[in-house]
Amino acid sequence: MHEILSLVVVAFLWGATNPFLRQGSAGIERVHSDSKITGFILELKFLVTRWQYIVPFLLNQSGSLLYFFTLQKTALSVAVPIANSLSFVFTALVAQLLGERAASKNVILGTILVAVGSILCLIET
Template sequence: MEINQLLPFIAVGFIWGVTNPLIKRGSCGIQANTKKANNKLHQAFLELKFLVLRWQYILPFLLNQSGSLLYVYFLQDSEISLAVPITQSCTFLFTTLAALCLRERIPSKLTFFGIALISIGINICIASKL
């Protein structure tokens, strides 16, 4: 697998990773801003209505879903044994960095240690395929 085959999966990991904390932030207040319904179906409708009408939620959600479309598109011509771990680990890395930039939480030392281990593992996988 060449570097130009890895870049689309790193890009998808970036899209997913950056949009994850934005989706979380956009859904804040769903319980406080939706009235309680008598049945679960009506409650689900009220919550869905709340989310669809919030641009802070719907915009990152649509961007995240476009990343999913890209992922499926690029996956058809790639080696799945490399594509999946690369994309998922990049998603984890970029989610952590985006949450840090948004001041959601300060990652622990163990988080950074885990990121380092994942990076080493992916490099081993890539090296074994070359």
């Protein structure tokens, strides 16, 4: 049971941070340089100096760390589909809450199907 809760937390950390990462990286397209290397460094500097990007990034990476430790005690056949599919659900929900876009019927149906599929995977464990 502890592993399942950990996977849900991982999915939340991965999914819920995606819309914030998108918002935090807004404006990176305006960073230009003649050199690819200089452009990369300028883009990296742009991201690293924005708390709006760094905070969600660190939360997202903490989800990856939790996932690493959870995988040591959980079957891959359960961990991978649950964490990855539920992260899409959390991304859709948080994006909706932030007003990024209205959820279409396909997004709502997909979210329900993913949740049902995840529940079925959990029932089998």
